[in-house]
Amino acid sequence: MYLLIKSILIFCVFFTISDAVIHDLPSYFPRCKRYDPKLSECLLKATETVKPYLIKGVPELGVPAIEPYVIPEITLEQGTQALNFKALLKNVVVKGLGSYKFSQFDFDVPNLQWFCKATIDNMDLTGDYTVTGKILLAPIEGKGKFVAGIANSNITAFQKVEFVKKRGKDYVRPVNTTTTIEVGGPKVHLDGLFDGNEELNRVTNTVINDNVNELFEDLKPVIQQIITNIVEQWLFRALEDNVPFDKLYPRVLTQAVYYPRCYRDDPDLNQCLLNATEQVRPFLQKGVPELNVPPISPFYVPEVNLQLGTEFISYKSSLTNVIVTGLDTYKFTKFDFDVKKLLFTGAVTMGKINIKGNYSIKGKILTVPIEGKGQLDTTVVSSNGSLVQQAKLVTKKGKIYLESEKTKIYIDVGEVKSKMDGLFDGNEVLAKAADNVIKENLQDIIEEVKPAIEEVFTQIMEGILFKSVYRIPYDKLYPLHNQKS
Incomplete structure (x- = not known):
């Protein structure tokens, strides 16, 4: 033995x-x-x-x-x-x-x-x-x-x-x-x-x-x-x-290792890109250190700061050590690239996403004050999103690269379940009252804070994913047919 x-x-x-x-x-x-x-x-x-x-x-x-x-x-x-x-x-x-x-x-x-x-x-x-x-x-x-x-x-x-x-x-x-x-x-x-x-x-x-x-x-x-x-x-x-x-295990920094080769003069370019969103999933799940792309499930965010001041909601909030699971449940239904305009548009649905981390918040929801710090546990049962990105071409060290000029992400959130421990220093009466107000007005609250959430996701996508992928020269990322490598 x-x-x-x-x-x-x-x-x-x-x-x-x-x-x-x-x-x-x-x-x-x-x-x-x-x-x-x-x-x-x-x-x-x-x-x-x-x-x-x-x-x-x-x-x-x-x-x-x-x-x-x-x-x-x-x-x-x-x-x-x-x-x-x-x-x-x-x-x-x-x-x-x-x-x-x-x-x-x-x-x-x-x-x-x-x-x-x-x-x-x-x-x-x-x-x-x-x-x-x-x-x-x-x-x-x-x-x-x-x-x-x-x-x-x-x-x-x-x-x-x-x-x-x-x-x-x-x-x-x-x-x-x-x-x-x-x-x-x-x-x-x-x-x-x-x-x-x-x-x-x-x-x-x-x-x-x-x-x-x-x-x-x-x-x-x-x-x-x-x-x-x-x-x-x-x-x-x-x-x-x-x-x-x-x-x-050799380090191979070529687009072909993790990303299908989609030709920019291919009439079926958009279908190729749509297929690519599925083929790259295993790499995104574990991360791509070669391109400084971290794992997306779980996805770690050190800090997020949110601030809003409307008649309905007025608050300042900070989230730290945020762990997001479920981002790998994405399913793109559209991913188009207008080569002449250098414009990307996409549509995606998401499965269940869970967000956990530390929070601190101070402000008002309706006329009810909300204050506290502790643990946040939020589950988004389903959601839909869309992406619009205007890119541009830049030259670096004699090679042409894509670069994001403007990116915008739009999100429609379905059912949400959220729990915040530590409101009002553990005062159960005040915490329960605030929790009831949040639950009763959750969809309205989401609509109010949605622009801030969309901006956070836009920054994450631009700062991590797009910036990383765009390290690959344009002619390798989206080559022409019969192009010499």
Whole structure:
């Protein structure tokens, strides 16, 4: 079982470093790109593509053959009520690792986390052993040959890493590694127990196999910790010392990586742009560090200041540490680009959006004073929006770029549910009265504050999304057909 987890984790690690030595990487190894929306699918396919090469070994990458897989020595030690022993395994030969099948292989790039899930069928292990101790209160002692078999195994491996700077480049090193294993149909036979006493040897083997599932559960935490320590050391050496992160998963700053190529002289340009809004969703969800685009769900806003003075509502309000979830529920029904006028127009519907953060407010709603600070929790069940942007062309360092000249976002909000803790320093009577006024007049309040909300969204879109996308030259963002790249 030790060997099983070690092998699976080596597979996980191996595919994460397959781009590390790209100048020496064999041509038959797949290349998986960092911001490919199908990165997990690419990695999953890679585990099958490289299987025949892993079975034989890849000497140029220092990867030994996995069929059979040989480990010189393993030390096991356990001290519980069921198991209290020390064992040394040598010259261990594992057969069957080539039957591995990954069902999941994910790399969360923004959070620098890997997660692998795999199964292995029908593994056989043979080797030499020495053991001394107790199993289920019965003594066990001897040395000789062992044979073990596992009908099926389910393994998961998770690892979190962090950046470390070396020689002016970013490398990664492990922060936390965890593994789990579940096995079915394990069997073990030890020859040579008790100096060859056949009866004691038979009885002990019978006790072990009659209780093998329970014994393995008792031993599993030890095995998993051994594997975790080995893999962390192996990863630390392989990744931090040898592989810059930009080679591990290459940084590709090209429009084609995250955005479909839509030609500005294409008669179906608008349909292409509409399709693009769906295709870029996975990137927007996780963020695009290359363009300084943060994740949109959750979307973090450090501070928003609102102020309004009308006959109906008069207030000053500040929101801080705002977390917005649900922005990735967007669905564009229109996204048009008038190339001659450099004018963008769009229409979008949104699903449920939740807004949480700290607030402070002082003012009046109708004739009722409102004051307080605390936690805000608002849910917008549905909404519709439209976008109008007038762009212009500017020249920077000999290249032409788009730049926003004027942007306006319009919002129509459906059902809204809102809760504000801390009004009037916790005075429940005043807080309830203010809350009732807000609920009874919520739609009117929304109409009054809508211009301020629209302005905030406009600033966010201009300052983050458009400004980031417009870092790509115009002829690459919206090229002409037959244009030389």
